[in-house]
Amino acid sequence: MTTATIIVAAGRGTRAGGPKPKQWQQINGRMVADWTIDLFLPYGPVVLVINPDDTDIADTLKARDQIMLATGASERAGSVRAGLEQLTGIQPDKVLIHDVARPCTPKPVIDSVLAALETGKAAAPALPVTDALWMGENGFVTGTRDRTGLFRAQTPQGFDYQTILSAHQNHPGTAADDVEVARAAGIEVAITQGSDLNLKITAPEDFDRASRILEELYGSATG
Ligand SMILES: Nc1ccn([C@@H]2O[C@H](COP(=O)(O)OP(=O)(O)OP(=O)(O)O)[C@@H](O)[C@H]2O)c(=O)n1
Numbered sequence: 001m002t003t004a005t006i007i008v009a010a011g012r013g014t015r016a017g018g019p020k021p022k023q024w025q026q027i028n029g030r031m032v033a034d035w036t037i038d039l040f041l042p043y044g045p046v047v048l049v050i051n052p053d054d055t056d057i058a059d060t061l062k063a064r065d066q067i068m069l070a071t072g073a074s075e076r077a078g079s080v081r082a083g084l085e086q087l088t089g090i091q092p093d094k095v096l097i098h099d100v101a102r103p104c105t106p107k108p109v110i111d112s113v114l115a116a117l118e119t120g121k122a123a124a125p126a127l128p129v130t131d132a133l134w135m136g137e138n139g140f141v142t143g144t145r146d147r148t149g150l151f152r153a154q155t156p157q158g159f160d161y162q163t164i165l166s167a168h169q170n171h172p173g174t175a176a177d178d179v180e181v182a183r184a185a186g187i188e189v190a191i192t193q194g195s196d197l198n199l200k201i202t203a204p205e206d207f208d209r210a211s212r213i214l215e216e217l218y219g220s221a222t223g
């Protein structure tokens, strides 16, 4: 079974702030993108989907073995589609689709997705919602919502390659993630075990948290 990974890295990281998009900022001595890429190289080829404005960084990344580059789109779904189409020459059996902004994904999270793909066409990690859920307006609670059956979605989301390629090519418009695209095409998606360590760097304070998690996972070495 051949597995390829698509790492989407064409976003601008607006919410995280900083002098450059979050994936190109340093964490524990290395770029966020380098930490993320290294998680997936042991599984097979990696496609990194980058923004057309980031050609300077592209030159550095091209020097890394086993990485193919693709040009992203203005929406995440378009960036994923570009990555999937980049893989048509390789035709892997399975594909993992991951956010570059998740550099701390523990190996068991990835392996559980791949294990679920042995018996199904789609699988993705998630954590059940454990806090109470409120509605709010103007700083006041306006209602509550039942949390039963709600999950926080993570990546990598894994698929049979041909199945998700076709689902994306037939999906009009945007999508929050690839599970949404798969489900719109009628594909059943298994939920696998996510992890609190698998955070997505989204806000400025997430850099410190990710730094602590990387230290916890790999020790205090700076890469
Ligand atoms: N047009 C886009 C938008 C997002 N992404 C990628 O999708 C992942 C999840 O998106 P998010 O965390 O929202 O990243 P950004 O879009 O960069 O963040 P922001 O919304 O704060 O600008 C990121 O790895 C991001 O690089 C992408 O490849 N192409």
Ligand SMILES: C[C@](O)(CO)[C@H](O)COP(=O)(O)O
Pocket (backbone or CB within 6 Å): 099, 152, 153, 154, 155, 176, 177, 178, 200, 202
């Ligand atoms: C795909 C995703 O990581 C699932 O949690 C997420 O939807 C992408 O980021 P965003 O913050 O929703 O744009």
